[in-house]
Amino acid sequence: MTAYLCARIHWRPHLNADLEPAAFPSRQFRETRKHIVFTIALLVLLGVFWTIRHVLGIVYLSGLFAVVLNPIVTKIGKIRIREKHLPKAAAVTVLVVVLFTAITLFFWIGMPPVVRDFRNFLNDLPSRIPTLISKLHKVPMADKIGMNDLNNQITGSLGHFASYVVSSLPTWAEHLLDILTAVILTVYFILEGEEVYKFFLSLVIPKSRVRLANTLLIAEERVSRWLLGQLLLMACVAAYSIIAFRIINVRYYILLGLMMGLTNIIPVAGNLVTILLVALIAAADSWTKCGLVFAAYAIYVQFENAFLTPRIMKSSVDLMGVSVLIALLCGTAISGIPGALIAVPTAAVIVVFADEYLVQHEDPERLSVLD
Template identity: 50%
Template sequence: MALAPITVQPTPSPEQTRTNARANIIFAVGVFLLLALAWKLSKELEIIYVSALFAVVLMPIVVKITKLNIRGWHPSRPVAIVALIAAVALALTLFFTIGLPPVLRDIKSFSDDLPQKLPLIVAKIKKVPMADKIGIDSIAARAENAAAATASYLFSSLPLWLSHVFDLLTAAFLCIYFMLEGEHAYEFFLSLFSFDSRRRLDATLKKAELKMSKWLLGQGLLMLILGICSVIVFGILHVRYFVLLGVLMGILNIIPIAGGVITIILAAGVAALDSWPKMFGVLIFYAIYINIENAVLTPRIMKSSVDLMGLTVLVALLIGTALAGIVGALVAVPTAALITVLLDEYAVQRDSHA
């Protein structure tokens, strides 16, 4: 049996060793400088990322507008973007003039009524067996202080929110530019990879774009439906603060299971302060709605999107909120969808026999 020849690797010369060492040092310094620059420009990079993400989510709508046939005329992309901006501006105007004032009024009424309502709540809870064992009086005092502090924060921090208007306008203009010229930046990004890797990455990113836009638009529609239905039903039942509770029902619907449970407990508790029939009416409404959503709305609205696990959504919201507050919460789920698709394509090892 012949032995395979042993290949001896040539020993690098001292000059090559010094060259490799210099290259490694320069690379390490370059990475450090890039990280330092990213840390210095973290706010600007956050605005750019949010703008690009919203451009990706909104581009399918722009494409659909350009495909409209109006007596043989198809809107160009700039015209489609202007139409989309007009629709968004109209929706925001209606919200700030019609939807926001009742919510603020309900928040003010809730913060004013809480000191008078809290003793009644405590008295009803004390009638429950074993309630005195959990220190309900101290819990009630803490709840009153927390509610008062929250209401005070919402009104006192309004000027601080308004100070970020410039950042919002910057993000909006960047989003418009990304929708107009994003394809060129995308092609340049792909050109940094080899041809084979470029094709695979392009297909993966397009799949992620579809998932992000479909999931976010579908979830937004479900939140809107629940919010409107809740406001109407709570208003018919004459539940206090029905506008605020309906808005909370819609917003927190983005959190799977937990969001609905928290809001329905809150709505049922507020209704129970007036009468038990109102509380049962709220619970019956939610039981009917959740069955309709699971059986009819979700399969029809979300059928074209790739499902995200509830745990993924919850973890993404927690991390996004911790990193960037409200802005992080807005982009958390689309970012999770992007990461999920990339991991599924490049990291997940599948059994070829399965």
């Protein structure tokens, strides 16, 4: 009996040692399984996001516009009527009515001349190209760049562009629906944005929450100022260009002035490309007009760099032209026109976060000691 009990005592540890790995997986196995499940879940989530990327783009665009317009709503809410401030809903209503009225007036008054100039440009281009090419032949080294084939290339590109405009007309109806959806979401984000902001901020661990909150506040302020400032600069260059081109008597001056304003979203490069197009159109009439176009553009560049930019764009995000161009290319490739709309504000947000979390700022006191 004693021998039997001793045998049982010595046998149990071996039995438990054999059964324990099967009943309780090792820590390494559990960690590996956790990583595999997390990777699969992440891939599935990314696949879902990619499938609904168009909807996410509209939501993200609405959020960005809400960030930009929220300071304006705050200022409207400070208006006193009978010693009472306007409620937020009333301030949003006033803003929507003002914006809707401005857009309606623009399409009612401003768009017909632009459409007329665009139609005249398409009709006149085939007949004006030979005149322009004959003048360019007089420029030294013009024969070296294949001026004889330029007429055929421009005509072919014009045909492709016209067919693209006609074929893309049905998609513009979808874009109008997207714009209406974005407007509605923007209103909701302005009204309920604070609750959404607090909810997502609560998902961050408390240790990093304060720094993230401060960074988001800085991003909101700087991106809002950058967008409003950039829109103001675009309006300034458009108004100046329309007036200057009209004085110089450049054809299609309203269309070209509007193009100058739109392309100003890309600093330096955007206006530089457009002014070359304006100069070519002016050169078809006379070289004097071409020279006056460059002179008018040079005057505006000096005025913008010396006066407008330091006052309008101060305390905002400093985006390089190449950053804006790359952002526009990436946004257009991902989601077309909505992607292009959200590309530049996204780049501005990335710059703010990179400045906070990635850039290694030097300590001024340490630099003074080293000096």
